Amino acid sequence: MIFPAKNGILKSMSYKFTWPIYGHQNQLKYLQETVSQNKLANTYLFYGPRGLGKKMVVDYFVQSLLCQDQETRPCQKCYHCRLIKKNTFLDLHKLGRNEDLSVENIREFLHKLSLSNVSADKKLAIIYGAENVNLFGANALLKTLEEPPRNTTIILIADSISNLPATVISRCQLIKFQSLSRDDMEKWLDNYDFGQDEKKTIMNLSFGKPGIALDLMNDNLESFKKSCNFVIKLLSSNTFVYMNTIDKWFEILKKEHPGFKMYELGNLTEQYLNLFEVFLRDLLWIKLDRPVVNEVYHKELQDLANQFTAKKLFQNLISLSKIKTKLKYNVSPQLLWENLLLSVK
Numbered sequence: 401m402i403f404p405a406k407n408g409i410l411k412s413m414s415y416k417f418t419w420p421i422y423g424h425q426n427q428l429k430y431l432q433e434t435v436s437q438n439k440l441a442n443t444y445l446f447y448g449p450r451g452l453g454k455k456m457v458v459d460y461f462v463q464s465l466l467c468q469d470q471e472t473r474p475c476q477k478c479y480h481c482r483l484i485k486k487n488t489f490l491d492l493h494k495l496g497r498n499e500d501l502s503v504e505n506i507r508e509f510l511h512k513l514s515l516s517n518v519s520a521d522k523k524l525a526i527i528y529g530a531e532n533v534n535l536f537g538a539n540a541l542l543k544t545l546e547e548p549p550r551n552t553t554i555i556l557i558a559d560s561i562s563n564l565p566a567t568v569i570s571r572c573q574l575i576k577f578q579s580l581s582r583d584d585m586e587k588w589l590d591n592y593d594f595g596q597d598e599k600k601t602i603m604n605l606s607f608g609k610p611g612i613a614l615d616l617m618n619d620n621l622e623s624f625k626k627s628c629n630f631v632i633k634l635l636s637s638n639t640f641v642y643m644n645t646i647d648k649w650f651e652i653l654k655k656e657h658p659g660f661k662m663y664e665l666g667n668l669t670e671q672y673l674n675l676f677e678v679f680l681r682d683l684l685w686i687k688l689d690r691p692v693v694n695e696v697y698h699k700e701l702q703d704l705a706n707q708f709t710a711k712k713l714f715q716n717l718i719s720l721s722k723i724k725t726k727l728k729y730n731v732s733p734q735l736l737w738e739n740l741l742l743s744v745k
């Protein structure tokens with residue numbers, strides 16, 4: 401809320417902000433000032449790679465804008481905050497969470513937005529996954545951005561803006577998100593109960609993206625450890641056991657996903673190939689006396705390293721990157737995994 405001060409200059413409120421968000425300091429400062437001054441742009445475009453917490457920042461921004469408390473934003477207690485929590489706040493519209501961003505869906509959404517009443521002093525609309533809007537959808541959107549409904553602010557969230565037309569981008573206030581620093585990641589990870597080795601590994605593998613870290617952490621690293629054990633088995637076994645393991649693995653994958661095309665099966669194995677790469681690189685790092693990424697498996701890596709020369713590991717990494725490219729071109733993934741053995745062993 402803006403109140404005229406005695407000298408006639410508009411004065412902004414100084415709220416206490418309770419956003420449990422790590423990193424993105426400049427973006428948060430800008431958005432919180434926007435809330436304090438209650439001076440909104442017509443359109444915002446929050447963008448940056450997946451996993452950085454853009455949606456969470458938008459949630460707190462929007463809730464702080466609509467919250468009625470005079471001190472803390474968002475208070476989580478006022479009438480508006482409670483409605484937002486229950487997802488029943490009439491002035492908050494959302495598209496792209498449960499439906500695709502087809503031109504029909506966009507048109508219908510914008511039409512409803514233009515007709516809806518404002519019960520608070522502003523209407524807010526969030527469009528998720530804006531990187532998936534096609535040219536027709538973007539054109540529909542552009543019309544609204546050029547003549548926005550009264551008191552309405554549209555927030556687009558996109559993992560990338562390379563597909564969005566410049567005409568749309570130029571209408572938006574851009575809020576760019578980047579990976580968190582190691583410091584911020586460390587502070588954030590301190591909220592979780594993991595050992596030092598585990599924290600370091602999570603940090604090394606998530607590249608400053610809390611979303612990736614959460615994927616790793618959501619089952620207490622169980623699936624990560626299972627995958628690591630699988631890769632260690634492949635790396636340490638002889639040709640016969642390796643071939644058998646691959647055979648059995650693909651038998652299970654085909655049974656679990658009947659009718660899957662080659663590349664779809666390949667996609668299922670891609671994360672293992674990525675982990676295989678992490679292992680090969682770590683083995684090379686051990687040979688070169690450099691710190692490893694996967695601290696949790698430091699001991700196993702040291703044992704494994706005796707089986708390889710640095711030169712062999714370097715060659716393996718090159719073959720692996722070629723295999724990763726082929727995986728996208730409908731080559732039998734099982735054949736690729738078998739080829740991997742030929743180059744690794």
Ligand SMILES: [Zn+2]
Binds near residue numbers: 467474475476477480
């Ligand atoms: Zn509130």
